Amino acid sequence: MTIRPLSPFDAAEMAELEKRCFSLPWSLASVKAELRNPIARYIGAFEYGKLAGYAGIQIVADEGYITNVASAPESRRRGIAGTLLRLLLEAAGEYGLRFVTLEVREGNAAARALYEKHGFTEAGRRRGYYDAPKEDAILMTIWRNDFLYSSSKGVKEDDNR
DSSP: OOOOOOOOOGHHHHHHHHHHOOOOOOOOHHHHHHHHTTTTTEEEEEEETEEEEEEEEEETEEEEEEEEEEEEETTTTTTTHHHHHHHHHHHHHHHHHHEEEEEEEEEEEHHHHHHHHTTTTTEEEEEEEEEETEEEEEEEEEHHHHHHHHHHHHHOOTTTO
8 A cells, every 4th residue: 555645636536536435525626626725635545556545634723624534445444544544643743733623424433433543532513514314423623642642652453444
């Protein structure tokens, strides 16, 4: 597996992965715009030259907002999402961020478990945030001291999604 920063040249492959992973995927135009967004950073995991997963973060002042973490269905449960998340948290430490937060579907138990394993805790709820199907978003946050500790101790990643 090779991990590298994503660029607008990766937009079509990222948009295709979006369609395979999310009920309301970003359009190709949205993906291109996000990959050009000066406050966003995206990394991708490639297997045999094909995008197997990606993760992104937006950095606003000293705050981080994870936009998406996605793994191709056939690549799940092999540690890709966990590796990408760990790398984002390491980068958050290097950027000096105070905290990193994200939203996750209430019913996405696998993703919630992944985030909890990496030190995120539930911080709130957005009722009816998601569509297709309608579902609450759980806000999860990790604070600087926690993600610096989590990254330094090496989180086990054998059962991630």
